[in-house]
Amino acid sequence: MITIQNLKKSFRTEEVETLALNNVNLKVDDGEFVAIMGPSGCGKSTLLNIIGMLDNPTEGSYNFAGNEVSGLKESQRTELRKGNLGFVFQSFNLIDELTVFENVELPLIYLNISKSERKQRVTEVLERMKMAHRANHFPQQLSGGQQQRVAISRAVITKPKLILADEPTGNLDSKNGLEVMNLLTELNQDGTTIVMVTHSDHDSHFAHRVVHLFDGQIVTQNQNRPVGAAI
Amino acid sequence: MFKNYLKTAWRNLLKNKGYSLINIGGLALGIAVALIIGLWIHDELTYNSYYNNKDRIAQVFQSQTFNGNTGTGPAIPLPLEPALRDGFADNFEHIMMSSWTQQGFLRVGDLNITRTGNYMQRMAPEFLNLEVIKGDRDGLREINSIMLAESTAETLFGNQDPIGKTVRIYNQYDLNVSAVYKDIPFNNSFNDTDYIIPWDHYVNNAEWIQNSKDNWGNNSWQMFVQIADNADMSTVSERIRNVKKDLNEDTAEFNPQLMLLPMDDWYLRSNFEDGKQVGGRIKYVWLFGIIGIFVLLLACINFMNLSTARSEKRAKEVGIRKSIGGQRSQLINQFLSESLLVVVFAFVMAVLIVLLSLDGFNDLARKEIAFPWESPLFWGLALGLIVFTSLLAGSYPALYLSSFRPVDVLKGTFKAGKYSGLPRKILVVLQFTVSVAFIIGTVIVMQQINHAKNRPVGYTMDGLVQIPTFSEDFNDKTELMREQFIGSGAVVEMATSSSPTTRIWSNRSGYTWEGKPDGFQEDFAWTEVSVDYAKTIDLKILEGRDFSRDIASDSMGILINETAVAYMGLENPVGTIIRDSDEEDPGPDMKIIGVVQDMIAQSPYEPVKQGWYVYDRYNNFSYYNLRLNPNQSASQSLATVERIFKDNFPAIPFQYDFVDAEYGEKFASEQRIGTLSGIFTALAILISCLGLFGLTSFVAEQRTKEIGVRKVLGASAFNVWNMLSKDFLKLVAISCFIAVPIAYYVMNGWLQEYPYRVILKWWIFGLAMLGAFGITVLTVSFQALKAARQNPVKSLRTE
Incomplete structure (x- = not known):
């Protein structure tokens, strides 16, 4: 699904140029669950953002499901992202002014899906995530764990091929964190590819493979278990 | 999608109540100002829309040049009428002579009222689109008839049918009411025409008018025309340009130029400079139009600034929306929808503000503007205004906010740039x-x-009051009235004048004096006054003396003002003889007996015109000027004046004006x-x-x-x-x-x-x-x- 070759990303300010990613080569197969780990500032999130097409690499190639992404314009990236990708963030990133239902519904609106189908799909997903009873609440009225469940609902509503999770348990206590990881694992078992950035060794064990990043380079890759095997 | 936009917008407004209030309130004020100004401009631009033939109606104007100074005005001489009727008949549908709109004393039984009206020729009802509701539409056919506006008829006759009844005018002539017409609406010329009397009645009863039938030099009337259907206004105007100059040698030296001022220009573009039309009230239309646009712009700027200032708060939302598939164009639409919602709220609030303030505004602006609930044009323009304002106020925030890169805002590293x-x-x-x-x-x-x-x-x-005396009843009673007024203690001095103290109604030329340069084309403001005029109004005599009752020759005396002394080039003005330059029928010589201080009788923004104050020998006065006794209250004095006035003139309505007002x-x-x-x-x-x-x-x-x-x-x-x-x-x-x-x-x-x-x-x-x-x-x-x-x-x- 993902093939990254010799990828570089540098940030330039007036005086300093920082190389955030240096010659990264990474391949992620369909249905795989990959965790990216490393110390703060090693380039994990930058890599995730490039995989999520929120950012463009400075050099190198990034192929997503047969499409070369590097060099695409923002509008083209948005088009490719639509329906194919779902995001789960550490800080949930729900829109405060929209209810749980409306937050989850939003990606479908952008895909121009009919109202009746939207309603059906959102209801299904919320029931699956055990959030149906909270459909009309606003994000501020929910606990952190609940908010992340809503965020995951929103990420999966379009049935994406790939979910990108950026420290999805970072703002949660261990109980809620475990619930979220179980949800992601479930999704992965249903066939969704997952790339997750995490600091947590515990969380990384849910992945098939752990990629270690240091100073912008991949230093090691450990296989926890083969793809398809249970934890 | 749109619903989703509006929902988010609505919740955003609710969440930030203070911000919303400032934003909507400010915008509402701006729109209210724009609306009120818009209504005012519409009212100004639709002046005279009552008249069906507005595009083909015009008034004849005349420019004359005296010593290089060109003055332009609507006053024309009587012989122009036959000249145009005979020589240019094909060009006109109607030619209508009219007097100036003047105050008339109307009397029915014991009821005396003052109204303004005109003497006009027979086609007036058709020309003015009069809606005759009672009587004969051809109501000016009989010489002793009068047509009344509905409101005037009601005042005079109440519920009775006025047709065929008698109205006495100036306590001199009995006229039969031939028709009643609907009052001409406020926003139109002739809206103060409360009655119309046949032109012929006017001419037949005034010797001086009959004597002016061949006099091209007496410009004392108005002429309105409706050009023929196939004629072009500017072409006709050009054709008649030199009619007076060509037909009359005596006045040719003043280079009289005639022109048609179209009805469309009467209200907004009737100012002239050097014989050229130079605008008029239209400048205020522009001025307020610009103010309206600027005020609206200021309100829009608030919206832009407050929206973009909140950018950091909205940045996260933009990032999320983009990351889950929102296109920039969709975000632009979202922010424009928010702007539309705010503008719609502001518009509703603005309409409320306008409704609440319209009465006050009308008082202030002397208008009778009504809120145009039923005008499709208004609602069309309002819709345009809403869309325009939404785009103006919302475009910059929409473009700016939608430009955020999701990766920056979601990483939490978003900071508005140095120059943002x-x-x-x-x-x-x-x-x-x-x-x-x-x-x-x-x-x-x-x-x-x-x-x-x-x-x-x-x-x-201070304490100077004027009473109109437009009736022959007042003739030869000036001394008697003066004695009674002064004797009552209410008044300390009284004199008559042929025009109000604050105006000049007559200008004269055709005189000569010793030392007058060859070819000098004189033009004087002309006021006829009684003996104690200067004393009554407290006009200072700078040289010579005032008129005196004891000196018989003073009836041929004149007072001139300071400007006239310089204008005439006189070194020792007192004693100078003024001669009528009419060689065939000269008037008697006059003698300057004194010089008075300049007084402002025309525009307070213009220099004082050279003026003559001439002894009134022929009862030409139009006003009593009374100096009230400063030692008693004005109301007390006026009550006494009214009593004396009514004792002497029971058939004339008592009316007065304070000169300062x-x-x-x-x-x-x-x-x-x-x-x-x-x-x-x-x-x-x-x-x-x-x-x-x-x-x-x-x-x-x-x-x-x-x-x-x-x-x-x-x-x-x-x-x-x-x-x-x-x-x-x-x-x-x-x-x-x-x-x-x-x-x-x-x-x-x-x-x-x-x-x-x-x-x-x-x-x-x-x-x-x-x-x-x-x-x-x-x-x-x-x-x-x-x-x-x-x-x-x-x-x-x-x-």
Whole structure:
């Protein structure tokens, strides 16, 4: 699904140029669950953002499901992202002014899906995530764990091929964190590819493979278990 | 999708109530001003829309040149009528002679009233589109008939049918009511025509008019025309240009030029300079139009600034929407929808503001504007205004907010760039530039009005009252009335005059005197007065003496004003003989017996015209001028005057005007403009301040942590206030430097229209700048001090 070759990303300010990613080569197969780990500032999130097409690499190639992404314009990236990708963030990133239902519904609106189908799909997903009873609440009225469940609902509503999770348990206590990881694992078992950035060794064990990043380079890759095997 | 946009917008508005109030309130004020100005402009532009043939109706104007000074006006001589009827018949559908609209005393039984009306030729009902509701549409056929406006008929006859009944006019002539017509609506010429009497009645009963039938030099009437269906206004106007000059040698030296002033131009473009049409009230239409656009712009700037200032708050939402598939175009649409929602709310509020303030505005502007609920044009334009304002106010925020990169905002590293505040600053500068320019403009307009008001008029207006005497009943009773009035103790002096003290109704030429240069084309303001005129109005005699009852030859005497002395080139004016230059039928010689001080009888903004005050030998007076006894109350004196008046003239309505109030009318137009622009300026400043207030609160909020840290490190409340206010004061300073030269240029140009004008002083500009700074400090300080006085621990904890 993902093939990254010799990828570089540098940030330039007036005086300093920082190389955030240096010659990264990474391949992620369909249905795989990959965790990216490393110390703060090693380039994990930058890599995730490039995989999520929120950012463009400075050099190198990034192929997503047969499409070369590097060099695409923002509008083209948005088009490719639509329906194919779902995001789960550490800080949930729900829109405060929209209810749980409306937050989850939003990606479908952008895909121009009919109202009746939207309603059906959102209801299904919320029931699956055990959030149906909270459909009309606003994000501020929910606990952190609940908010992340809503965020995951929103990420999966379009049935994406790939979910990108950026420290999805970072703002949660261990109980809620475990619930979220179980949800992601479930999704992965249903066939969704997952790339997750995490600091947590515990969380990384849910992945098939752990990629270690240091100073912008991949230093090691450990296989926890083969793809398809249970934890 | 649209529903989703509106939902988000609505919840955003609810969530930030203060911000929404400032935004919607400011915008509502701006739209309300634009609406009111729009209604006013519409009213001005649709003046005379009552007349079906508006496009083909015109009034004949005449320019004449005296000593190089060209004057233009609607007064024309009688022989022009046959000249046009005979020589140019094909060009006109109608040619209609008319008197000036004048006050008439109407009497039915014991009821005496004063109304304004005209003498007009028979086609008047058709020409004026009169809607005859009773009687004969051809109501001017019989010479002793009168047509009454509905309101006048009601006053005179109540519920009775007025047709065929008698109205006595000026207590001289009995006229039969031939028709009643609907009053001509307010917003039209001739709206003060309360009655119409046949032109022939006017001519047949006045010898002086009959004597003027062949006199091309007596320009005392009006002529209205309707050009033929196939004729072109400017072509006809050009054709008749030299008719008078070609047909009359005597007046040819004044180069009389005739022209047609189309009805469309009567109200808005009737000013002339050197014989050329140079606009008129239309300049106020432009002025207010520009003010309206600017005030709306100021309100839109608030919207833009407050929206973009909140960008950091909205950035996260933009990031999320983009990351889950929202296209930039969809986000632009979303923000434009928000803007549309705000504008719709603001519009509804603006309509309420307009409804509440329309009566007051009408009083102020002397209008009868009604809210156009049923006008499709209005709602069409309103829709246009809503869309235009939404785009104007929403486009910049929409483009700016939708441009955020999701990766920046979602990483939490989003910070508005170093220069992101620049457009906002430019807009604040623009707002205050407009506000400061408005302040300067208003102050100068007010100053100019006061300057003219404080100009010495040359006589004493206090306690001076004038009573119209438009009836032969008054003839030869002046001395009798004077004795009675003075004898009562209510009046200390009385004299008559042929025109009101505050106006000149007649100008004359055709005289000669010793030393008059060859070819000198004289033109004098002409007022006929009785013996004690100068004494009554307290007009100072500078040389020679006043008229005297004891000197019989004074009936051939005249007083001239200072300007006339210089104009005539007289070194020793007193004793100079004035001769009539008419060789065939010369009038008697007159002798200058005194020189009086210049007094303002025309525009207070113009130099005083050379004038003659001639002894009234022929009962030509139109007013009694009374100096009330200063030692008793005016109401008491007037009651006595009224009693004496009614004893002597029971068939004439008693009516009086205070001269100072009449004089005040000369400033009415400028005063109205001044007051209105003052109000609009105040609103413009209020709107700008609302925006600034909102902006300061956001800046203070953004810098909460910084303020906390500074306070922990020892900053005083003053330091914090200074830090927050300084930036805004800098912007206002820049505004002042831009606004001052612009305002100077524009206002200096405006003042050039007035020969008697105020001199622009630097302190006006200083004061306006100081005012702008004062207002800014007050506005900014509220938020700045609030931020400065917050407990730093609290602000740091929230981070």
